[in-house]
Amino acid sequence: MPSVPAALRFDAVDLDRVSTPVLRQVAFTVEVGERWAVLGPNGSGKTTLLELASGYLHPTRGTVEVLGERLGRTDVRALRPRVGLVSSSVAKMLQPGLTGTEVVMSAAHGALEPWWHRYDDRDRARARALLETAGFGHTAERPFGVLSEGERQQVLLARTLMAEPDLLLLDEPAAGLDLGGREKLVARLASLAADPGAPPIVLVTHHVEEIPGGFDHALLLRAGEVVAAGPIAEALRAETLSATFGLRLALDRSDGRWSCRAV
Numbered sequence: 422m423p424s425v426p427a428a429l430r431f432d433a434v435d436l437d438r439v440s441t442p443v444l445r446q447v448a449f450t451v452e453v454g455e456r457w458a459v460l461g462p463n464g465s466g467k468t469t470l471l472e473l474a475s476g477y478l479h480p481t482r483g484t485v486e487v488l489g490e491r492l493g494r495t496d497v498r499a500l501r502p503r504v505g506l507v508s509s510s511v512a513k514m515l516q517p518g519l520t521g522t523e524v525v526m527s528a529a530h531g532a533l534e535p536w537w538h539r540y541d542d543r544d545r546a547r548a549r550a551l552l553e554t555a556g557f558g559h560t561a562e563r564p565f566g567v568l569s570e571g572e573r574q575q576v577l578l579a580r581t582l583m584a585e586p587d588l589l590l591l592d593e594p595a596a597g598l599d600l601g602g603r604e605k606l607v608a609r610l611a612s613l614a615a616d617p618g619a620p621p622i623v624l625v626t627h628h629v630e631e632i633p634g635g636f637d638h639a640l641l642l643r644a645g646e647v648v649a650a651g652p653i654a655e656a657l658r659a660e661t662l663s664a665t666f667g668l669r670l671a672l673d674r675s676d677g678r679w680s681c682r683a684v
């Protein structure tokens with residue numbers, strides 16, 4: 422039987438920007454079925470790592486394999502639609518007048534606006550079902566531009582899931598959300614994490630409190646280098662987190678959720 426390729430594999434990856442190293446010797450592997458949290462201070466290279474994982478950047482040295490395809494040896498135009506990316510840069514490209522349903526539906530054909538393609542009733546029903554499942558059915562008919570930050574993030578997540586990606590990448594989805602918005606998003610991600618049909622997930626976040634229950638792996642980055650990577654109980658510890666942020670930190674876990682403070 423052929424073995425299933427890893428969802429994401431970085432091997433000795435360096436990424437230089439204007440000859441400045443941004444990532445150095447980064448190595449980790451996300452297997453199918455795994456859910457990873459990526460943590461690190463501002464500027465440590467988290468977004469850059471997602472840009473490689475989504476095929477928008479190529480490594481300067483080393484190898485990146487996405488869904489079994491090696492960057493530099495594959496047509497990224499065919500690869501990118503298989504990778505779902507939730508990031509603020511996508512939100513900025515959407516027309517504020519589109520309804521929640523239209524924003525979600527537009528993903529079915531990889532477009533930013535729904536009228537560039539024909540949609541059928543099944544597309545519309547599926548888009549609405551994704552919003553309903555998240556508990557955000559009330560956004561279906563509202564213009565995207567008037568939605569709250571929390572509602573927008575849920576619509577963007579539903580939009581990304583609409584395209585049925587084989588790998589799901591999230592770049593700080595809880596940034597700017599209030600406590601309620603954050604908890605609803607974390608709950609939605611926890612239910613995705615528990616869904617065996619959901620794709621592998623890589624979530625970039627600044628806060629351990631935003632790691633949903635069921636996330637089983639962590640990658641800690643400091644100044645472009647891996648401090649720890651692997652199963653979450655080993656990679657995410659007070660020592661590794663302290664080394665990552667250059668602070669003495671205490672880390673707690675309760676009911677599958679994490680919390681952290683300086684000591």
Ligand SMILES: Nc1ncnc2c1ncn2[C@@H]1O[C@H](COP(=O)(O)OP(=O)(O)OP(=O)(O)O)[C@@H](O)[C@H]1O
Binds near residue numbers: 439443465469470
């Ligand atoms: N286009 C670019 N040209 C030059 N340097 C860049 C470019 N994009 C990012 N960088 C630099 O690369 C480093 C890593 O940036 P990146 O956005 O990946 O960090 P991050 O960990 O996501 O940060 P944050 O938590 O603040 O979002 C930073 O020092 C940044 O200034």
